[in-house]
Amino acid sequence: MIxxxxxxxxxxxxTNFSKMLxxxxxxxLQFSVYETQNTKRIMDNLMEKIDAYSKHFTADDSVIIFxxxxxxxxxxxxxxxxxxxxxxx
Numbered sequence: 001m002i003x004x005x006x007x008x009x010x011x012x013x014x015t016n017f018s019k020m021l022x023x024x025x026x027x028x029l030q031f032s033v034y035e036t037q038n039t040k041r042i043m044d045n046l047m048e049k050i051d052a053y054s055k056h057f058t059a060d061d062s063v064i065i066f067x068x069x070x071x072x073x074x075x076x077x078x079x080x081x082x083x084x085x086x087x088x089x
Contacts, residue, residue: 001035001036001037001067001068001069001070001073002035002036002037002043002046002065002066002067002068003029003033003034003035003065003066003068004021004026004033004034004035004036004050004063004064004065004066005032005033005034005063005064005065005066006032006061006062006063006064007032007060007061007062007063008032008057008061008062008063009058009060009061010056010058010061013053013056013057013061014032016053017053018034020049020053021034021036021046022034024036024038024042024045024046024049025038025042026046037070047065050063050065
Protein backbone atom coordinates (compact mmCIF):
# COMPACT_ATOMS: atom_id res chain seq x y z
CA MET A 1 0.00 0.00 0.00
CA ILE A 2 1.25 3.48 -0.88
CA UNK A 3 0.19 6.68 0.90
CA UNK A 4 0.75 9.89 -1.08
CA UNK A 5 0.63 13.23 0.70
CA UNK A 6 1.12 16.49 -1.14
CA UNK A 7 1.19 20.25 -0.63
CA UNK A 8 1.13 22.04 -3.99
CA UNK A 9 0.65 25.80 -4.09
CA UNK A 10 -0.53 26.23 -7.69
CA UNK A 11 -4.26 25.49 -7.88
CA UNK A 12 -4.22 24.23 -11.47
CA UNK A 13 -1.29 21.85 -10.89
CA UNK A 14 -2.78 20.69 -7.55
CA THR A 15 -6.15 19.95 -9.19
CA ASN A 16 -4.55 18.09 -12.10
CA PHE A 17 -2.30 16.15 -9.70
CA SER A 18 -5.34 15.09 -7.66
CA LYS A 19 -7.22 14.00 -10.80
CA MET A 20 -4.18 12.04 -11.99
CA LEU A 21 -4.01 10.17 -8.66
CA UNK A 22 -7.71 9.28 -8.86
CA UNK A 23 -7.28 8.14 -12.47
CA UNK A 24 -4.59 5.71 -11.29
CA UNK A 25 -6.84 4.17 -8.64
CA UNK A 26 -5.90 6.27 -5.62
CA UNK A 27 -8.55 6.81 -2.95
CA UNK A 28 -8.75 10.16 -1.19
CA LEU A 29 -8.30 9.82 2.57
CA GLN A 30 -8.09 13.54 3.33
CA PHE A 31 -7.84 16.69 1.21
CA SER A 32 -4.22 16.12 0.14
CA VAL A 33 -3.70 12.51 1.21
CA TYR A 34 -4.38 9.49 -1.01
CA GLU A 35 -4.05 5.74 -0.60
CA THR A 36 -3.42 3.30 -3.42
CA GLN A 37 -2.85 -0.41 -3.65
CA ASN A 38 -2.21 -1.59 -7.20
CA THR A 39 -0.05 -3.84 -9.32
CA LYS A 40 3.65 -3.09 -9.72
CA ARG A 41 3.09 -1.96 -13.33
CA ILE A 42 0.43 0.58 -12.35
CA MET A 43 2.53 1.79 -9.42
CA ASP A 44 5.58 2.23 -11.68
CA ASN A 45 3.43 4.20 -14.13
CA LEU A 46 2.11 6.34 -11.27
CA MET A 47 5.66 7.09 -10.06
CA GLU A 48 6.62 8.19 -13.59
CA LYS A 49 3.64 10.55 -13.66
CA ILE A 50 4.60 12.01 -10.28
CA ASP A 51 8.17 12.51 -11.56
CA ALA A 52 6.77 14.38 -14.57
CA TYR A 53 4.68 16.64 -12.32
CA SER A 54 7.71 17.35 -10.11
CA LYS A 55 9.28 19.37 -12.93
CA HIS A 56 6.53 21.97 -12.44
CA PHE A 57 6.82 22.23 -8.65
CA THR A 58 8.12 25.35 -6.93
CA ALA A 59 10.40 25.42 -3.88
CA ASP A 60 7.28 25.57 -1.66
CA ASP A 61 5.69 22.40 -3.07
CA SER A 62 6.15 18.90 -1.67
CA VAL A 63 5.03 15.34 -2.31
CA ILE A 64 5.75 12.57 0.18
CA ILE A 65 5.22 8.91 -0.72
CA PHE A 66 4.98 6.35 2.08
CA UNK A 67 5.28 2.63 1.37
CA UNK A 68 3.17 1.08 4.13
CA UNK A 69 2.80 -2.55 5.13
CA UNK A 70 -0.98 -2.92 5.27
CA UNK A 71 -0.64 -5.65 7.94
CA UNK A 72 0.82 -3.15 10.42
CA UNK A 73 -1.48 -0.27 9.48
CA UNK A 74 -4.07 0.90 12.02
CA UNK A 75 -7.14 2.87 11.07
CA UNK A 76 -9.68 4.62 13.29
CA UNK A 77 -12.92 6.46 12.77
CA UNK A 78 -14.34 6.69 9.27
CA UNK A 79 -11.15 5.22 7.77
CA UNK A 80 -12.08 1.78 9.12
CA UNK A 81 -15.15 1.50 6.88
CA UNK A 82 -13.33 2.33 3.63
CA UNK A 83 -11.80 -1.15 3.51
CA UNK A 84 -14.98 -3.10 4.19
CA UNK A 85 -17.46 -4.01 1.48
CA UNK A 86 -20.86 -2.39 1.74
CA UNK A 87 -23.96 -4.23 0.57
CA UNK A 88 -27.10 -2.33 -0.36
CA UNK A 89 -30.47 -4.07 -0.58
